[in-house]
Amino acid sequence: MLDALSEKLDKILRKLRGRGVLTEQNIAEALKEVRLALLEADVNFKIVKDFINRVREKAVGREVLESLTPGHQVVKIVWDELREMMGREKAGLSLASSPPTVVMMVGLQGSGKTTTCGKLARLFTQQGKRVLLVAADPRRPAAGDQLASLGRDLGVEVHRFDRADAAPADVVRICREGVERGRDQGYDLVILDTGGRLHIDDELMAELAAIKHAVKPHEVLLVADAMTGQDAVNMASRFDRQVGLTGVILTKVEGDARGGAVLSIRAVTGKPIKFLGVGEKLDALEAFHPDRMASRILGMGDVLSLVEKAQEVYAREQAKTDEKKPAGGGFTLEDFREQLGQVKRIGSLEQILGMLPGGQRLKALAQNGLPERELKRVVAMIDSMTPRERRDHTIINGSRKKRIARGSGTSVQEVNRLLKQFLAARKMMKAITSGTGSRRHLAQLMRSM
Template structure:
């Protein structure tokens, strides 16, 4: 998502930064290109107009034009306004002072409401909360089955309706009973997965209003498909007007969404985006930070989110143990294989690049799939080794290399290259841990290479 918009912004702002002196004409020309880029990204036209008016007002001020680096000052203005357009500050889930916190999930059919309910439950379970999922869509028994399956996978309890004729089940009563159970059994969080339709209709809205009045939820979150662009924004407006929302979760953000929904929803509806669904896996739910998203759009990366993702993936003990092994002679191919597995848990190569400053420049490499293919080949070669070989690479002679190559579908040359790269990486890591002297030695090594 937003790749095309990010590339255009980076190109436009690079031209501004490259000019020593800026004039109102320079800025006006650049803002024309920004306007076109935003409209092509399916951003609401009124939001675009207001955004450009604010940027123009600040960018042509004497403080900017007469500064030592006017181009960089304009970039800062654009970043500030992008962040403001998307809400300014992070808006999280409002937890009740006295549990349980009740979260009501609403949205149209197919937006990913049930999966997102499971993702949200997993997130809070990881924070030590007891979570109860409530299957509140009796018209679609398959939705209840899906939620029950997610609950089993996550080790989270699911409350389901017990009526024989599901089509006549009282949705309000199901939600009330789920909340009563949550209160009686001491749950911290109750997530209501309500019913959806293919489109907004009066019956759906009346049902949701009745549920909201009956259980008085602390959060009413709309699950919207980012791929639908301005349709998602319009739908958010309708749900907010008739039901009353506290926030939005955008799904399918990892796809080819142009970004119009992300940039428009807060400005049009006044409701914050709270999370982004980044894939089908249950851990693919990211908190939404307007400042970090603005940085991504301008090609500055999002290192903070990458660090947080790494902290969720690796424990402190794991990181310290890996560092200790890496900087000593005890780091083995077995440890290397373990590190590859942890890297996979961070996400795809494309997602990681998107969080690094300038990472978009390597998009073609990510899209080619080469890094993932190479990592799979390396993993296959290490998996084809015996335990003793993984722990002591010096045992791997010519005949063993042939066996490893046959077992992994690679060649002896690739096995040789793997061992060489492994030894180089281990040597560099050990040298880097040696302070200033180590850095000088590293520089000499790199010159030699």
């Protein structure tokens, strides 16, 4: 996500940080490169012009040029302006004081709208909310079938119109009935998956406007494909003018190496990005934090998001781990394997490295896939052990090591290395067993990595 832009800005600003003294000429040269990098990232040219002018105005001030660390001061100014461009503060969903909160999802076909409805339903279900999905596109039965399938996977109810000959005029009635059902049956959230088209047309806009007028949703969220760059920004502007948006969800961000839509939408439309779709799985939906995104773009990492991802995985797995662990059994190879699995569920090692400070340089370590392969080899060795060996490593003698190595396609030396790593992790586990839950979690994460 935004890798190309992040790498370029990191190189440009690293030169500034390395200078003991800055001049207006140094800053002008650097900002010229920043301008080019942003334009290559498909950021709206008017936004780039305003951004560069604001940074230049602040960066050439006496308090910056005469400070002890002028390069770092300029980086801070760039960070501030990037955050400002993307909205400054996180913009969450506006939940109704009297449920249900009605969320109307709009967008074109192929943007991932129906899948995003499922992701949003999963997010709020995990927060203890009762969610009702409404299939509001009778023209495309496949869309209703997909939503119903997502509902079954999530354990979420789906309201849909069963008549095969449903007419377009029925759409408003379907949405109204879905909202009434949500209110009558005590749902906290009703998500309307409205119809999409291959392109924007007057019929689509009229239909969406009629739905909005009928059900008066608390949120109207556009689902847009980040890969389309400025086309996504232009589409957001049209939807906002003709329907009225409260926010945007950008999908396929994990494949968007340029980032023009992420950086431009708020500045062009005035509407905040509320979530990012970062993968195809139902858990691949992130709340959008402008400050954290600015840090990631400048190579400062996003440790807070990494910790939140880890906490979510840990909370989900902790109960299962505690149930499996015998009383007083201590930290075993089974626990070690489980924690390796938790790290994989947080994301790929490349994604994790990208959230650490200096992530662009660190990610080069993972480009050949070596860390991922090493994780798989470790898991294969543990899987080749018997349940008794995984629970009690002290019985693993020379002959058992040979058997484990043959079964996992590794060597005895690699089995010995695994046991050494496990013992170090076990020692650390004992050292922090009296700490708080968050300390235990962070230590477990460090061990697993």
